[in-house]
Each structure stands twice: as C-alpha cells, then as structure tokens.
Amino acid sequence: MMKKWLVLMGILCISFSCSNDEVGDPEDDALAGEWVLTNITCFCFFEEGTDFSTTRLIFDTDANKVTVENSGRDTYFKESGTYAYSGEESRLQFSDDEAYTFTVKGTSSLQLVFEDNPNLSDDEVTYSFRR
Template sequence: MKLKILAVLTLLFISCSNDDPLIADAELEGEWILSDVVCYCGFEPDIDFSLTKISFLPSKNKVIVTNESEYVFFRDNGEHIYGGQANRINFSDGSVFFFETNGEQLTLTFEDNVDIADDEVTYIFTR
C-alpha cells in the first residue's frame, strides 16, 4: 500500500512541474534612473524624469522606488514586493510589467488591459 501511495505522489509531483522559468531578474539588480515615459499622455516640456529612481533587490524580490519629484510616474515611494516569470514582473496590486534590458537601458512596459483605452505606458530607465 505504501508503495502505491508513493507511486501516485511521484506521478503527481512530476505532472505538476512548471516548465516556465522563474523571473529572469538578475540583470535588473541595481539602481536605475527614469529617463523617459512613453504613453498617451502629456507632460510639461521641462519635466525632469530623472528625479525618479528604482533599485531592484532580486535576492529579496523587492524594488525600492524613490520619487523626488512632485509627480509619481512608476510607483509610490517605498519598497514594493514583486514576483513573476520569464520577462514579466507582477506586483501585489495586480499590475504587470514586461521588462527588457539592453546594456545600460531597462524598459518596463505596462501589460495592456484590452478593456481600457489608452492605458499603454512604457518606462525607460538607464543606469
């Protein structure tokens, strides 16, 4: 009987394995400075995006956001827990971002909700 239970548990464990990789966030580690926001929105010509900084701590699944501006572009000041898979970052409020790194540039693109018009926004950060 114990052998049958062990065989069933082994089959369940193997069938439940996840083929999707965990979030590939090692390249996110460190401080990033906002350089541009691309969206269907208007900004004053002299807006200084560089007053928003983020620091990824992948070992703790945290991102620390510092806004020194009167505007909040990416997230509120403070620590935010994230998770995800592959190139997707999920935050506890349900927001999801696709990320791509290219050398010293990080692009975070908000996952579009097809039911909401004009919610597309892309944040471009540099080191």
C-alpha cells in the same frame, strides 16, 4: 518481467502527473541595482522639459523587491516605498495586481511596459530607465 514493466509504468505515470503550479522567479538578474527614469511613452501629456530623473528604482533581485524613490513633487511610476514582486521570465507582478514586462538592453537600458487592459487604447505605458 511483468512486475518490472508495471513498476516502470507506475513511475512514468507519477512523474507525468506531477506538475509545478508555483509561479517561478522572473529572470531578473540583469535588473539588480539602481535605475533612473528617463522617459515615459504613453497616450498622455507631459510638459516639455519634464524631469523624470526624480524617480529611481533600486532592485534587490535576491529578495525580489524594488525600492522606488521619488525625490520630486510628482510620482511617475509608483509611490515611494519598497514593493515585493514575483513573476516569470521577463514579467514582474506586483501585489497590487499591476504587472509589467521588462526588457534590459546591454547593461544600461531598461524598459518596463505596463500590461494594460487590451480593450482600452489609452492605458499603454512604457517606462524607460538608464543606469
């Protein structure tokens, strides 16, 4: 009886001492596909009629990669190219230490909010996209 109790305690101690320190994948299935930038909200100035739709994101959620396409002369989100990301739940972490919180509403609205430095009030940026 005492041996069974010790074995049981040992198993419990081992199971509680193991932890998962790995960063998991974000819950990004809703991001899959192509998104077009529609607006940027920030403490910055854009001329009236600025065409943000020249920036497109194409998410490959199976590979945790996003392709950025800029067809205009301005870059609003990131330079054109393919970027790997990681994260957890609704957070995307890029390898250049940029992180964003994402919100998908329905099937056609995406917001990416730049995780800013809380000590600076001028670096808060929200990117709005549509399918």
